[in-house]
């Protein structure tokens with residue numbers, strides 16, 4: 001059983017993961033419109049991973065006899081001024097998600113909720129990987145600059161990204 005407080009935080013995180021999926025689908029759509037299939041593939045897979053994160057939260061809340069509260073999910077941004085802006089927005093969003101995960105971990109420790117603490121360790125590691133992945137592409141994008149041949153190669157690289165095996 002989890003406390004009301006932890007239940008509330010986990011539900012907020014569940015909704016945040018759904019928002020992440022919608023945000024990445026919105027960015028995917030932006031790239032689809034520009035025929036940048038590699039970038040679109042990258043964000044399509046990001047969106048799928050976020051749905052998996054949401055379902056991990058959903059399942060855990062049920063496992064510990066909590067209640068899932070389905071609430072409205074905010075609409076994501078739909079217009080982007082550049083490829084760079086889309087990735088910078090993604091990084092800022094992931095940093096926000098990392099902060100919120102850390103806040104729930106902190107609360108779980110304060111409440112002596114060792115099960116939730118253990119459950120969240122997967123997310124702590126995942127956030128390190130997600131931030132590193134986006135930072136890596138941001139560095140490449142900055143190297144690419146206005147060079148369309150380099151952009152073509154980066155798009156090609158991202159088109160080869162495969163779905164991560166479900167954990």
Ligand code: FEO
Nearest residue numbers: 017050053097130
């Ligand atoms: Fe589920 Fe990218 O945070």
